[in-house]
Amino acid sequence: MRAMKVLAAVALLLMAGCSTAIIPEKVTAIELTGNYNTPDGMVVDREGNILLSCPNSNDPTPGAFILKIDKDDAVSEVVKLPEHPVTKKPCGPLGIDVGPDGNLYVADNQWFTVAGNAAFPDKHQSRLLRVVMKGGKAEKVEVLVTGFIMANAVACHGDSVYVTESKFSTDPTPPMRSGVLRFKLSELDPARPIALKPNGEDPHVCARMKTENMDWVGANGAGFGADGTLYVCNFGDAKLEAFTFNAEGKVASHRMVARLNGMKCCDGLKVCPKTGAVYIADFLGNAVHKVCPKTGAVTTIARNGNTTGRRGRLDRPSEPCVRGNKLYVANIDLPLAGNRYDAPHTITVIELGE
Ligand SMILES: [Ca+2]
Numbered sequence: 001m002r003a004m005k006v007l008a009a010v011a012l013l014l015m016a017g018c019s020t021a022i023i024p025e026k027v028t029a030i031e032l033t034g035n036y037n038t039p040d041g042m043v044v045d046r047e048g049n050i051l052l053s054c055p056n057s058n059d060p061t062p063g064a065f066i067l068k069i070d071k072d073d074a075v076s077e078v079v080k081l082p083e084h085p086v087t088k089k090p091c092g093p094l095g096i097d098v099g100p101d102g103n104l105y106v107a108d109n110q111w112f113t114v115a116g117n118a119a120f121p122d123k124h125q126s127r128l129l130r131v132v133m134k135g136g137k138a139e140k141v142e143v144l145v146t147g148f149i150m151a152n153a154v155a156c157h158g159d160s161v162y163v164t165e166s167k168f169s170t171d172p173t174p175p176m177r178s179g180v181l182r183f184k185l186s187e188l189d190p191a192r193p194i195a196l197k198p199n200g201e202d203p204h205v206c207a208r209m210k211t212e213n214m215d216w217v218g219a220n221g222a223g224f225g226a227d228g229t230l231y232v233c234n235f236g237d238a239k240l241e242a243f244t245f246n247a248e249g250k251v252a253s254h255r256m257v258a259r260l261n262g263m264k265c266c267d268g269l270k271v272c273p274k275t276g277a278v279y280i281a282d283f284l285g286n287a288v289h290k291v292c293p294k295t296g297a298v299t300t301i302a303r304n305g306n307t308t309g310r311r312g313r314l315d316r317p318s319e320p321c322v323r324g325n326k327l328y329v330a331n332i333d334l335p336l337a338g339n340r341y342d343a344p345h346t347i348t349v350i351e352l353g354e
């Protein structure tokens with residue numbers, strides 16, 4: 001009994017320690033207003049603007065958008081994305097990257113629409129889209145790949161675009177299988193979209209992961225280091241994993257960089273172009289972390305309890321983005337894990353001081 005009490009006290013202390021707020025010295029917020037209520041994926045374009053996916057999952061009434069955050073943090077609209085032809089619901093833009101052709105590659109995640117919805121027995125409704133850009137303006141939106149369950153991060157590297165599939169099947173038996181698919185830009189043709197084979201059997205799968213925790217999802221954020229290492233977040237198991245590929249594009253090495261150590265999950269990630277550090281949004285921990293890719297050391301940059309997002313507080317963050325010495329963190333504010341979806345709808349902006 002006494003041992004039980006001691007254990008309970010230790011557990012409480014540990015829990016309290018894990019949830020200690022860490023508020024950065026210099027932190028502000030960009031507030032999204034009007035048609036924009038739920039931010040997610042981000043990338044810095046060639047002109048230094050941040051392109052932001054705005055799936056509006058919390059209030060889909062206005063549709064879904066790609067937005068631009070310019071150098072002065074002013075927000076404007078790049079394009080409103082078309083609704084999905086089968087679900088008739090708005091596009092679900094999550095991961096976004098700029099290709100070597102200057103066009104935008106965007107994951108359309110329809111999982112939130114089809115999960116648990118008997119009207120859509122085929123759960124493979126998510127897609128890879130291309131926003132064709134001309135003179136800085138969106139010209140048209142093309143469908144390149146169909147048949148994902150949960151298309152998530154997008155990363156362009158070399159002659160290819162890489163997309164994480166957060167689960168290969170809806171089989172509830174652990175472990176959950178997920179991974180990364182690689183498409184050569186030259187094989188992408190909107191006149192003949194690639195229809196993926198289900199269950200992780202498609203030949204475009206280039207990296208595979210397993211997740212023991214079945215409560216959430218597997219492969220999530222992804223990005224490349226300067227040396228060509230592909231970093232992938234394993235959401236449910238709170239792991240950062242790393243893959244290298246040989247000349248034939250096959251996996252040459254697969255290692256775990258970091259696990260837990262203050263992280264409750266690993267959602268979106270970005271590799272800092274200057275330092276090589278991997279920044280990770282921790283949706284469940286309401287935190288953002290920096291991971292050293294060499295040692296696996298985890299440094300928590302910011303963490304707080306459930307909030308509205310006011311004064312730059314984190315409000316269920318899903319994706320980080322480094323621009324200069326600032327870390328931008330999209331607060332997806334989904335009503336999960338005790339959080340309430342609420343105004344303001346924010347991007348937290350943290351000065352890194354490095
Ligand atoms: Ca909020």
Ligand SMILES: [Ca+2]
Binds near residue numbers: 306307309339341342
């Ligand atoms: Ca909230």
